[in-house]
Amino acid sequence: MVIGGITPLMLAGCEERVSAVHPAGPAADIIATLWWVMLAGATAIFLLVTILLVLAFRRGGGPSGEAADIRRETVWIKGLGLGFTMAVLAALTVWGLWIGERLLPRPGPDVVAVEAEGRQWVWRFTYPDAPGRMTEDELHIPASRPIDVHITSTDVIHSFWVPRLAGKLDAIPGHVNVLRIEAWEPGEYAGFSAEFSGTGYRRHTFTVIAHEAAAWNAFLAGEMP
């Protein structure tokens, strides 16, 4: 409602570097679409409930008696309470799961693997394609190619999150989680740790730098672009 109305205004003025609703890659894009559709649906449902509430005050009491109550139960509880909510939720859940499936890291010919290791309060990135190469708080990737980030932690739980590219995934000691990200265009994208990790939490950030193919090959070859 109000969010919807204010959105264009907020978009005009705000810094877009860290926004999940300004996607710069396919995963973030799908999720942003999901959000806008859900917002529209939620607004409609909210208005429906509000109107029903307001109307309750306008009219006098309806007919009384057992038969009237049974009719009311059919309309309000079986119809709206069960039928309506289940229909909406079933549709949404199926769509959500379908999207979730599309976002999974599936093997493919172009997939590039990188490794991300969180610790208080640094991110270390290594590159299986360039053994020995390690960058701190800067993740280099090629643009327009699917990237699998293998995420882990050496101390407490962190979470790897680049809002404009994809959702977040936790870095947990003893586990390796794999997140698929992709950037459409070369450029720099802000990344955060998104799991509270103590006093240095706010500054536990990093930057994803997406390169064109040539620059990426140069990076792998050992030249710092």
Add this chain to the structure above:
Amino acid sequence: MTDKPRLTALRLHKALYPIWRNDPGWKGILTTVNNNTIGGMFIMGATGMFLVGGILAMLIRAQLASPNSAFMGPEVYNQIFTMHGTIMMFLFAIPFFEALTIILLPGMLGTRDLAFPRLGAFAFWCYMIGSTSMIVALLAGVAPDGGWFMYPPLSSSAYSPGINTDIWLLGISFIEISAISAAVEIVVSVLRYRAAGMSLDKLPIFAWYMLVVAVMILTAFPPMILGSLILELERAFDMPFFQAEHGGDSLLWQHLFWLFGHPEVYIIFLPAAGVVSMILPVMARTTLLGYGWVVTAAISLAVLSFGLWVHHMFTTGIPHMGLAFFSAVSTLVAVPTGVQIFAWIGTLWKGRPELHLPMLWILGFFVTFVMGGLTGVMVAMVPFDWQAHDTYFVVAHLHYVLIGGYVFPMIAGVYYWLPVLSGRKRFFRMGETAFWLVMVGFHGTFLLLHWAGLLGMRRRVDTIEAGSGWELINLLASISGFILAIGFALVVLDVAVNAVVAVRCRRNPWNAGTLEWATPIPGPAYNVASIPVISSRYPLYDNPDLPVQIARGEGFLGTPIRNRRETLAVSVSRAEPEFIAVFPHNSIIPFAMAVVTSIVFLAPVFKWWWLMFAAAAGVTVLALCWVWQGGSRQDEGLLDAGRGLSLPTHAEVPYPPGWWGTLFLLLANSVLFGSLLFGYAFLWTVAPNWPPPAILQPGFWGPVLAIGGGAFASGGIRLADRAIRNEGASWLGLLASLAGLAGLGAGAWTIFAGTTYNAHAYDATLWVIAGYVTFHAGLAGLMVLFLTARIQAGFISARRCGDARVVQLWIDYAVLVAGLGLGAAWLPGWLP
């Protein structure tokens, strides 16, 4: 009704009051076991905690009002937000509805007090001491600072040295003892202590909700208590439950925490829904539409809420198929919620709603909670949650649900039941102003914070940065936040002033139909002068004279001839009168026991182990004194219960209230044990660095002692029970069961001998299992000794055999957990 001469209402009051009243003066506060007094103190304590939590919220909003704030550093800010969440969830939300329930439930059920008055007092004092300790820690600057869900390894000793985390783990566990005590009391009260004829389908809807909530507390809190216990064991003794390099897994904590944490959300919402279901029909001058549907919805909500804890862990790397299941359940839970919402709106359409102040707050609830529910469905969508998780979107969502879905209905409830609580009706009219301030302030604060979250604002950042795009939203939220705070302060002030100095009002000013409006207001210590007989859900609509008939003693137990506190216990489903429950008198034991129990929990914070063991011994002694007080040394036979009916006392029925209380306590206990086995299986299958380097070999003597011990313990107590019922000699059976329990303990002891507690998560888990079994064998053994002493003292006879049944329950439980626990511990060694 009857031709026999009756006492007049006033004379009956004068006869009942001395029996039920508190001790005079200050001593009365410490020794009271009366539900009205305890509930009143409880509600004031919880309101105090709401104010403290609110002040912390204001500090948070002050910090976030401007970018790069220098108001607080992260060390202080982390304590502030951790304590804000902790206080609001554990020290305000749960105690507040428990307090309201303790006050209202006896009246609604048409009985004289709750089932275990001393347990209620104990719950209250545990709560007061526990929350005071947390506040002292906050003022001393050693408050917990790891976020209210305390994820290890951040909360492990390596990354959180100092006592902050210990205070959280031990303090919250202590306060949960209070919640579990209150839950046992509520369950047994709803099931057994009601007006005659109030069958389950005629329960006031609030009582149904509280029955569901209390069972949820008993099944949801134990996983969290177990989690706190093993995290504390890791911190104190380096038992590596959550350390990946030694076979532990930090995800285990998340599972245990959210196994509690998500039902917790519904534990908080359902009482509010119960309040709405009570008030809304009265405000619309009608009855609730779809009573059966609403009860079914509440029960399904409770069941479903245990199947969706993983939706707090969508970003932890659980396989997508697993997430799909939990996502589906998370959306499914919206169905019963939808049923309730539409049942309420249908009720409004059915009647003629009037806009009194409680109704205003309920409308505020509708608008706010529906929005919170819709954003809840959004975050139940796995892909969207990957973006929204741990951002201000979630912060905004949870405040919509908790404030809109809990605080607003509770305020409606306080205004609605103000005459019951204080005997006065509203005179000063600050309430409407306060309502609008809260509405404007609330939505001003939280609506746009959803958007800040989508713009990348993470929860728990200690300040916002210039140029982030969140500055304007946060400034607006901070200004609105202060409006909200002023609104809430005005509500508290308005209620306080009206409760103390407003005009007295007549009985039942809202013209409601349920029994809490049938008593004089505020409710006298004995609540109902006699226990009524009812035949519908709205007895006051059927029979407007019922209050007068109750006051004249025309119900059951209307002539207090035995000069002790008595009430009626009924059968579970049909509410036929079954026995007379005799309640304990005022006692200092609950207070003393709460004080000593607090030492058991607080001494480990400072590693004062000797003090902890001394206090544990003190708790044991006090507990024995507590249970020793009940019962009778001779058979009383059938006693006059009024209305021509003769009933035995609770001491002379085979399954007395204490047996029922034990049953539900053991339900909670078994969930704790189940969580322990879950943890063992989880670590074995999911944690890194398994299997462990060395696996325990069961050997010969351990299993033999355990199996033989179990058979002797269970068989022995049955032998003793039969002897008691046949007036024979019970010593042989008692001795056999004592020997059996010793064998059980010895069997478990072989596990300690065969493992090293801190070598691997496997060893640590086995130690906890063996410790749990040993503890229960010892506890059951102590009970056998207690039973022997009771027999010697003449408390036990063929008719008075309830104590033996309680001991039998505990022994069977000890044998059961020994079988399952030790079996699970030895199983890997038996496998090839």
